[in-house]
Amino acid sequence: xxxxxxxxxxxxxxxxxxxxxxxxxxxxxxxxxxxxxxxxxx
Amino acid sequence: xxxxxxxxxxxxxxxxxxxxxxxxxxxxxxxxxxxxxxxxxxxxxxxxxxxxxxxxxxxxxxxxxxxxxxxxxxxxxxxxxxxxxxxxxxxxxxxxxxxxxxxxxxxx
Numbered sequence: 001x002x003x004x005x006x007x008x009x010x011x012x013x014x015x016x017x018x019x020x021x022x023x024x025x026x027x028x029x030x031x032x033x034x035x036x037x038x039x040x041x042x
Numbered sequence: 043x044x045x046x047x048x049x050x051x052x053x054x055x056x057x058x059x060x061x062x063x064x065x066x067x068x069x070x071x072x073x074x075x076x077x078x079x080x081x082x083x084x085x086x087x088x089x090x091x092x093x094x095x096x097x098x099x100x101x102x103x104x105x106x107x108x109x110x111x112x113x114x115x116x117x118x119x120x121x122x123x124x125x126x127x128x129x130x131x132x133x134x135x136x137x138x139x140x141x142x143x144x145x146x147x148x149x150x
Contacts, residue, residue: 001109001113002064002110002113004062005062005063005064005101006054006058006062006063006064007063007064007065007066008050008051008054008063008064008065008066009065009066009068010043010047010065010066010067010068010069010078011067011068012067012068012069012070012074014070015068015069015070015071015126015130016068016069016070016105016106016122016123016126017068018068020068020122020123020126021066021068021105021122021123023118023121023122024105024114024115024118024119024122024123025066025114027114027115027118028113028114029113030064034054034058034063035050035051035054037044037047037050038068039043039044039047039069
């Protein structure tokens with residue numbers, strides 16, 4: 001499903017941060033992580 | 043969803059094509075995660091940001107959803123996500139994000 005896709009990651013400081021999701025997505029068939037951020041909803 | 047991030051997502055969809063872009067969320071709460079999913083699929087519901095009235099229809103999933111989890115290496119998922127997964131209300135998050143995706147995403 002992620003095969004050859006570009007990925008944009010919207011992490012959350014109080015949930016799962018962007019870099020943690022990025023490490024995971026690098027093990028999938030996704031083409032490239034094009035954007036990673038960690039939002040803060042406070 | 044942060045106004046700056048709305049602009050980034052809009053620019054990325056323009057650059058790579060909405061059909062090629064997948065948004066992965068890491069939100070702690072179901073409501074905020076659902077709102078982010080609604081924003082990148084149907085446009086900004088608060089009509090405050092660059093995605094107001096812009097229904098990109100992007101594919102959007104939370105990282106804890108089974109479709110995404112299944113594609114990630116088990117060991118890496120365990121190291122990076124499983125601790126937080128234990129304290130999140132995964133069922134509520136999955137339900138909320140899925141609701142908006144099924145309603146508004148064109149590329150699920």
